[in-house]
Amino acid sequence: MSHQHQEKVSYWALLKNGVIKENTIFRLVISLCPAIAVTNSVRNGFLLGSAVLFVQAMVNSTVALLRNFIHPRIRIPIFMLIISGWVTVVDMLMAAYARAAYKEIGLYIQIIVAFASILARAEVFASKNKVGASFFDGLGSGLGFLVALVIISFFRELLGKGTLVGVTIVPVKPMLIMILPAGGFLVTGLLMGFFNWIDMRFYGGKGAGGAGGH
Amino acid sequence: MEQEFLKLFELFIAASVINNFVFTRFLGLCIFFGVSKKMETAIGMTITFTAVMVVSAALSWLVFFYIMIPLEITFLKIVIFIGIVAAFVQASDTIMRKISPGLYYKLGVYLALIATNCIIIAVPLINAGEKHTFIESLVFGLGSGLGFGLALTIMASIREKLELADVPRPFRGMPIAWVTTALIALAFTGFSGLITL
Numbered sequence: 311m312s313h314q315h316q317e318k319v320s321y322w323a324l325l326k327n328g329v330i331k332e333n334t335i336f337r338l339v340i341s342l343c344p345a346i347a348v349t350n351s352v353r354n355g356f357l358l359g360s361a362v363l364f365v366q367a368m369v370n371s372t373v374a375l376l377r378n379f380i381h382p383r384i385r386i387p388i389f390m391l392i393i394s395g396w397v398t399v400v401d402m403l404m405a406a407y408a409r410a411a412y413k414e415i416g417l418y419i420q421i422i423v424a425f426a427s428i429l430a431r432a433e434v435f436a437s438k439n440k441v442g443a444s445f446f447d448g449l450g451s452g453l454g455f456l457v458a459l460v461i462i463s464f465f466r467e468l469l470g471k472g473t474l475v476g477v478t479i480v481p482v483k484p485m486l487i488m489i490l491p492a493g494g495f496l497v498t499g500l501l502m503g504f505f506n507w508i509d510m511r512f513y514g515g516k517g518a519g520g521a522g523g524h
Numbered sequence: 525m526e527q528e529f530l531k532l533f534e535l536f537i538a539a540s541v542i543n544n545f546v547f548t549r550f551l552g553l554c555i556f557f558g559v560s561k562k563m564e565t566a567i568g569m570t571i572t573f574t575a576v577m578v579v580s581a582a583l584s585w586l587v588f589f590y591i592m593i594p595l596e597i598t599f600l601k602i603v604i605f606i607g608i609v610a611a612f613v614q615a616s617d618t619i620m621r622k623i624s625p626g627l628y629y630k631l632g633v634y635l636a637l638i639a640t641n642c643i644i645i646a647v648p649l650i651n652a653g654e655k656h657t658f659i660e661s662l663v664f665g666l667g668s669g670l671g672f673g674l675a676l677t678i679m680a681s682i683r684e685k686l687e688l689a690d691v692p693r694p695f696r697g698m699p700i701a702w703v704t705t706a707l708i709a710l711a712f713t714g715f716s717g718l719i720t721l
Contacts (some may be wrong), residue, residue: 340554343642347550390610394603401602420649423606424642426554491548492709499702507694
């Protein structure tokens with residue numbers, strides 16, 4: 311994006327980039343822990359995805375707002391401080407208003423603080439761009455994460471419990487493995503391979519996800 | 525006394541094998557997939573990680589029980605724990621570079637990676653949540669670190685072989701590593717119910 315002027319990058323393009331081209335889970339392969347941990351039901355996947363979406367958008371906005379006051383040498387600790395502040399906000403909100411879900415995914419909400427994707431967006435984008443653009447960049451990246459979690463949890467809940475968001479869809483005996491930990495790895499691996507295949511078959515890509523990161 | 529020792533032992537086994545962080549709690553996956561390509565890096569990571577884990581569990585416990593609870597600021601635990609871990613990692617990086625350049629050359633890379641590992645922040649949070657005693661926190665940290673090391677070593681030894689296998693093209697690299705992990709995780713399910721705490 312360096313050759314473009316800042317104003318020319320439309321908010322729509324930023325959103326699309328976050329959801330498809332640089333999808334956190336399937337394309338960049340970072341911040342994976344929750345992708346497996348909370349996706350045994352669509353509700354949990356959606357809740358954690360929304361939490362990340364919120365934190366990502368708010369962190370990006372905050373960093374963009376303060377970018378001229380943050381000394382470059384201590385920027386990482388400052389970013390961490392901002393992130394953990396927003397994570398605490400989400401953590402307390404969830405604990406207050408979504409008690410049942412919080413019992414299951416509470417630990418993973420707190421773990422958002424160590425997500426590479428959030429720090430990466432703050433460092434790569436928000437620390438160099440205006441507030442509006444940063445907000446939409448965060449929104450896109452968070453939305454990509456949310457979509458990925460919902461896709462994974464869709465398959466796992468449907469195949470593992472035969473239900474979707476708690477409503478029974480398939481009346482036959484479900485495959486238990488899908489809601490076991492192993493199923494999470496399996497579904498994510500297969501989906502990743504599937505998206506690579508689509509990329510190779512229709513867009514001439516070389517297949518991503520080889521890099522891996524943290 | 526014996527009873528207590530037994531309890532610690534149970535906690536250790538539970539943290540390292542039964543509730544293995546990688547295979548049943550899904551934490552530290554990023555590092556797990558990142559450094560499990562070669563046996564050598566896996567072992568380096570295990571040593572560094574376990575050491576950092578135990579020390580940061582101890583530091584967090586002390587701060588939590590002697591500073592945060594008396595001051596009633598436990599709601600800040602996320603902010604404070606991440607601060608402690610990051611500061612400790614940064615400090616040991618600097619100290620190691622000055623005191624033992626040889627060791628730094630070998631393990632320094634892993635230190636930098638550790639700060640982004642979610643297990644390192646999860647262990648203090650769990651210790652605080654479960655109200656572990658000081659010794660229990662240490663044992664829990666040690667078990668978690670070694671359990672993570674076990675996962676890394678298993679995975680690295682498989683992936684070294686996997687390099688030579690004829691994998692369908694879209695599955696090369698990450699996707700096949702995930703499917704492999706799924707199979708190992710399935711094996712680890714067999715440990716569940718071994719000890720009920």
